[in-house]
Amino acid sequence: MISHFRQLREFQLMATWPNSTHEVLLSSITSTELRKIIFPMGYMYNSWIFAARIREWAVIDKQLCELVARLGRTGYRHTLEVEVQFTEVDHDPGKYEFTEFLPEFRERGVVTIIDTVHDLVLHSSTVRVELH
Amino acid sequence: MRDLPKEPGEFLSALHNIHSLELVNIRIEHLSRELETCFSAFRGTLTTLTLGLFTTSFSAFVSLIDYFPNITALQLGAFGLAPDEGPVPSLSRPLRGKISIRPPLPNSCYLIFIDRLARLDQEYEELVIGPTSIPLRTELFNRILQFSTGTVKYLRLLGKLEREHSLHAPSSLHDLRQPSKS
Numbered sequence: 001m002i003s004h005f006r007q008l009r010e011f012q013l014m015a016t017w018p019n020s021t022h023e024v025l026l027s028s029i030t031s032t033e034l035r036k037i038i039f040p041m042g043y044m045y046n047s048w049i050f051a052a053r054i055r056e057w058a059v060i061d062k063q064l065c066e067l068v069a070r071l072g073r074t075g076y077r078h079t080l081e082v083e084v085q086f087t088e089v090d091h092d093p094g095k096y097e098f099t100e101f102l103p104e105f106r107e108r109g110v111v112t113i114i115d116t117v118h119d120l121v122l123h124s125s126t127v128r129v130e131l132h
Numbered sequence: 133m134r135d136l137p138k139e140p141g142e143f144l145s146a147l148h149n150i151h152s153l154e155l156v157n158i159r160i161e162h163l164s165r166e167l168e169t170c171f172s173a174f175r176g177t178l179t180t181l182t183l184g185l186f187t188t189s190f191s192a193f194v195s196l197i198d199y200f201p202n203i204t205a206l207q208l209g210a211f212g213l214a215p216d217e218g219p220v221p222s223l224s225r226p227l228r229g230k231i232s233i234r235p236p237l238p239n240s241c242y243l244i245f246i247d248r249l250a251r252l253d254q255e256y257e258e259l260v261i262g263p264t265s266i267p268l269r270t271e272l273f274n275r276i277l278q279f280s281t282g283t284v285k286y287l288r289l290l291g292k293l294e295r296e297h298s299l300h301a302p303s304s305l306h307d308l309r310q311p312s313k314s
Contacts, residue, residue, distance in 0.1 A: 001274070004281040012288040014262070025289075033285070040290070 003028045012038040017053060018060045026063040032076045036083060037064075043088040047096040047113075047122060050086075054101055064105040080109040087116050098123035150174035154182040159212075160192055167199050175200060184209030184234075190248050191220045197227065204229030210236035213245045223253050230258035231279065235272050235291075246275045256280035262290030 001024060002008070008031035015022060026037075044050055068080055082102060098113050105111065106125045113123040153174070171178075178200045188196070190213060197206060198221065206227070231254075236242055259279055 001277060002287065005284050005287060006281075007283060007285050008287055009285040010287070012286075012290070014290055014292060016292060 001028045003030045009033050010036045015039040016042040036081045038083045040085045040087050045090045051096045061102045061104050068108045083112045085116050089117050144170040145173050148173045149177050152180040157185040159187040180205040182207040187212030189214045189216045191216045198223050207232040209234045213241045226253040226255040228255050231256050232260040234264050250278045254280040255283045258286040259284045260288040264291040
């Protein structure tokens with residue numbers, strides 16, 4: 001579906017929760033210029049709600065690993081960052097650690113979780129990110 | 133504050149230095165005359181053009197977006213397509229910058245418009261679909277994904293992605309691993 005975007009650097013796709021379309025889109029990426037994939041989430045009371053359904057991301061975790069491996073075979077030289085944005089979180093984002101999120105991919109790239117409502121970095125698998 | 137003329141065209145012609153223009157619920161029929169009357173004051177400064185609930189012929193639409201040489205953001209909402217009254221003009225330069233499309237409720241007119249827009253000379257760097265509460269339907273979605281494929285660096289799909297079989301997608305990765313038992 002998006003295989004013909006050979007210059008793609010940043011891909012943002014809304015995810016209430018992952019479904020088969022997300023898998024298809026990720027599996028069709030061919031750009032070796034890709035730096036970042038962003039998942040803006042829909043409304044969520046707090047991050048524990050996210051945590052309760054974290055296993056649903058297992059197929060995305062697998063797709064992301066396959067993506068990095070596939071791009072690597074065609075000269076990919078970047079570190080892919082996956083950013084989840086809580087864009088409609090309630091007043092308290094919660095204290096969940098997110099270390100179980102995308103467990104395989106985080107061995108190959110960077111995972112960042114941000115709360116855009118309160119300008120908070122909830123998790124980064126490497127260095128802390130400064131928000132503007 | 134001085135009084136501005138009441139005619140819309142004259143009102144617009146008094147506004148200099150405009151960077152962003154949003155035209156909503158408007159029908160344009162004789163664009164060549166209206167371009168000079170309405171938009172000449174900010175022809176060189178306009179960088180963002182938003183069209184919503186907008187009805188015009190495709191030829192007039194092309195004339196409009198080509199009239200402003202410095203547009204870097206084009207935002208399109210619901211769009212009614214009227215019959216062309218003459219040939220579609222050629223663009224004086226490729227369409228560049230960012231294009232945002234907020235798909236309306238499904239209609240064949242919009243698909244025709246998107247198809248014709250896709251055939252224009254485009255070098256967009258950023259393609260945004262949405263934000264929209266209407267699920268992104270496969271037919272329109274696939275057509276928009278033909279835009280500027282050689283130049284797009286930022287692709288944003290800001291709507292609920294339908295779980296549709298017509299995506300030629302398995303319902304899950306599990307289906308890929310399980311051969312049919314029939």
